[in-house]
Amino acid sequence: MKNITVIGSGTMGNGIAHCFAQNQFNVLLVDLSKDQLKKAITTINKNLDRQVAKEVISTQQKEETLDRIQTSTVLENSLKEADLIIEAVSENITVKADLFKKMDALTPAHCILASNTSSISITKLGSFTKRPEKVIGMHFMNPVPIMRLIEVIQGFKTDNDTLSQILTVSKALDKTPLLSQDYPGFVANRILLPMINEAIEALFQGVAGVSEIDQIMKLGMGHPMGPLQLADFIGLDVCLSILNVLDEGFSNLKYAPCPLLVNMVQAGNLGVKSGVGFYDYRVDLKKPTVASQFLSHGD
Secondary structure (H helix, E strand, O other): OOEEEEEOOOHHHHHHHHHHHHOOOEEEEEOOOHHHHHHHHHHHHHHHHHHHHOOOOOHHHHHHHHHOEEEEOOHHHOOOOOOEEEEOOOOOHHHHHHHHHHHHHHOOOOOEEEEOOOOOOHHHHHOOOOOHHHEEEEEEOOOOOOOOEEEEEEOOOOOHHHHHHHHHHHHHOOOEEEEEEOOOOOOHHHHHHHHHHHHHHHHHOOOOOHHHHHHHHHHHHOOOOOHHHHHHHHOHHHHHHHHHHHHHHHOOHHHOOOHHHHHHHHHOOOEOOOOEOOEEOOOOOOOOEEOHHHOOOOO
16 A cells, blocks of 8 residues: 545644655545645645654655645546545545445556544445445544644444555554544544533633633643633634534434524634634734623623
8 A cells, every 4th residue: 555645634634644745655635626736735835844844854855745745626636546645624524425326436456545633434435436445534634744643443344454544554654543433523522522521601601701711631631732712723614524523323312512602603704724723823823812792892
């Protein structure tokens, strides 16, 4: 398995491409937008520069990594020689369903079709293909070049050979693959998103302010980032989408999205990606301030 195609060059896609290329794999990064691909290569270059500055890799290794990454905007020409495809497109079942149908039709029979989905059923994605035994989940964590975990999700029809190959290739990336079965939210988001939702609910009910909730979880629980700021970095629209999957999948009120989260997404306050969420990132991304609508009269 040497030829890897990554579809989607956003935050997750370019991070996945970076990791594979740095570990001797040939990578084809595919996106509909040439501008998005240019932005992705710029991001990869900057992240490699940070690794060079920290003496994690050499300048030569950086250049070799970049040389292993090719880009394309034409899907049909990008899949013919792939051994493994990882899709990292938007967390939308309609978009993913269409893509899996195309991947199934355009790739060689041995090719494994993987999804970086954080919540959508792998079994369902496999049902859009004629090779469900070769469909699997590879849920990378953000930021991909730094985080060691890959949550590997085995669909109902994913065979053991596919699973074995993905566990092997994950270890070749110097990652730790941990297996989850295909149930709503898998493991990571089944635990994480209810915690984030409960933090939003506490804010909604006036239990405490944004800073207080985040600082309590950081100082008291040892979390590197508070749940509200983490939600901003994930994207509040993505949080809502995952909670909707959990809510629908389990039909349990504990997964129902907080009304405040629903309103913020409808208003377009999505967190870092829009500039404002629970915090305001427009002046300084690294030192955000609490968003104006959440400031108390004493602030």
